[in-house]
Amino acid sequence: DADVTQTPRNRITKTGKRIMLECSQTKGHDRMYWYRQDPGLGLRLIYYSFDVKDINKGEISDGYSVSRQAQAKFSLSLESAIPNQTALYFCATSDSRKTGGDGYTFGSGTRLTVV
C-alpha cells in the first residue's frame, strides 16, 4: 500500500459543483500539504497543516478550503469549481521531528478537470 494515498485519481466535474479531494497517510507524519501542478508553473502550495489543529493558507488558497480530520487525513475542497482549477493536485507529508534531508513524501496525484 502507498504511504500517501489520494482519492480519486481522476475526476471530471462541472463548473459550479462542489468537490472534495481526499488524502490519507500511513507515514505517521504530523505535517500535510496540498499543492497544485500546472504546466510551466511547477507546484504551488494551496494549504498546509502542521498538526491537527493548525491550518494555514499557502500562496494560492482562494477558491479552496481544507479540513484536517485526523493526523492521517487531510482533505481539499473546491466549493464551486471553475475551469481554471483544472490541474493535477498533490498531497504531501513531512515529519517535523526529522531533519530536512527526508524532504516530503508525495501522493500519486489527483487529476481534476472542470468543464
Next chain:
Amino acid sequence: GEDVEQSLFLSVREGDSSVINCTYTDSSSTYLYWYKQEPGAGLQLLTYIFSNMDMKQDQRLTVLLNKKDKHLSLRIADTQTGDSAIYFCAEISPGGGNKLTFGTGTQLKVEL
C-alpha cells in the same frame, strides 16, 4: 517571497551527461532538493544537499551548490531513456516558514 527558477526543457542523447540548472533567491535556504516526476506519477525525492555543502555525489547523480550565486545543478552521468522525466528543484528555509518552494520543473527528454 522565495523564487526558484529552472529552464523548461532539456534534450540529450542517450549515454551523454545531462545538467539541469536551478537558481533561487532565498539566501537562508537550509536544504535544497531534486525531485523526479515520471509521467502519470507523483514526485520522487532523488537527492538533496545541505546548504553548508558545495557538492554531493550519489551514483550517477552529482549535485553542485554555489551559495554565493544561489545556483544549484543536477548532473546525471550516462543518461538513459529511463531518466526521461520532469525534474524539480526545491528549497526549504526558515524564512519560507519551513515549507518547500518548488521550481517550475525541467522536462528532460533522452533521445536514442
